[in-house]
Amino acid sequence: MDETIARTRDNIVKKQALTYEEIEAERPYGAVDRKLYVANLHFNMTESQLRAIFEPFGPVELVQLPLDLETGHCKGFGFVQFAKLEDAKAAQSLNGKVEIAGRTIKVGFSL
């Protein structure tokens, strides 16, 4: 009986681990529901600049600016992930309203 319990426990552990990996596989870029896609950025925009723009809405968990490994510059778009969904929704209102380095940024939820 003890062995059965131990085996069941192991199965539960493995099941949880598998489920976690499945989640990771389905969400390779993290919490997409709390992440905003920010486009029309100036090419020398940096993560700290981007963070500074969105932080007033709430805690920013993650800022990503995919870099072109050839030039080392950002591709002109990025991602801002908030700790709370409500903050992300509030920050979405910046779409078309904020101009940085002469360019009006686009803000929308990540795909």
Add this chain to the structure above:
DNA sequence: GTTGAGCGTT
């Protein structure tokens, strides 16, 4: 050292 719609390397 340039460009300009779009959804990402870890």
